[in-house]
Amino acid sequence: MMTKVFVLHHEYQWCGRDEVKLIGIYATEAEAAEAAKRLRKEPGFCDWPDGFSIDPYSLGVDHWTEGFVTQVAVLVPPKLESGEFQTCHAVWRPGDLYKLGEIDEPEKALFSKNDVVRAEERLVPGFEEPSLVATQRVR
Numbered sequence: 001m002m003t004k005v006f007v008l009h010h011e012y013q014w015c016g017r018d019e020v021k022l023i024g025i026y027a028t029e030a031e032a033a034e035a036a037k038r039l040r041k042e043p044g045f046c047d048w049p050d051g052f053s054i055d056p057y058s059l060g061v062d063h064w065t066e067g068f069v070t071q072v073a074v075l076v077p078p079k080l081e082s083g084e085f086q087t088c089h090a091v092w093r094p095g096d097l098y099k100l101g102e103i104d105e106p107e108k109a110l111f112s113k114n115d116v117v118r119a120e121e122r123l124v125p126g127f128e129e130p131s132l133v134a135t136q137r138v139r
Contacts, residue, residue: 004058006032010039012048029054074098074119075133076109083108085124085133090117097138111137 008023023039026032036052039045045052057063070092075085086109090098099116103109111117117134124131 002027002059004056007055007057008032008035009053009055010045010048010051011053012051023052029056071101072098072132074100074117075124075127075131076100076103076111077134078108079110080108085126085131088113088134090119090134098132098134100134110134115139 006026006029008026010021010023012019024032024035026035032054036054040049040052071089072092074088074090076088078084078086086104086106088103088109089101091101092098093116096118097116098119100111100113103111103113106112111134115134116138118136118138119132119134121130121132124133
């Protein structure tokens, strides 16, 4: 009876983000290694040939045993019209709500740490790309 499998992933960094692809699940480590060898010549993989990893996984076992959060950067408007937006990492919640974390300069921010807010994506002066901006305190 099979008690473990071998999972082949390919991972690389692009624009400061980790990109991960699940390539396949194999009965033996040798089969996974052979697949990586074949794929190293293919477009994309040949640019990051060292991005392959093989990990053994036991069957019938929980491998992720804790919850998770999705963190995003949110800009918090200033208290004063002439002030600057403050950067904050927030935890995304269902319903497009965001629980604010530490704020760069909290005394200058319209909202506070642990506030739950709605946010919308918009252009902000001084930022090249649209940003997620806190717009309304929910609680």
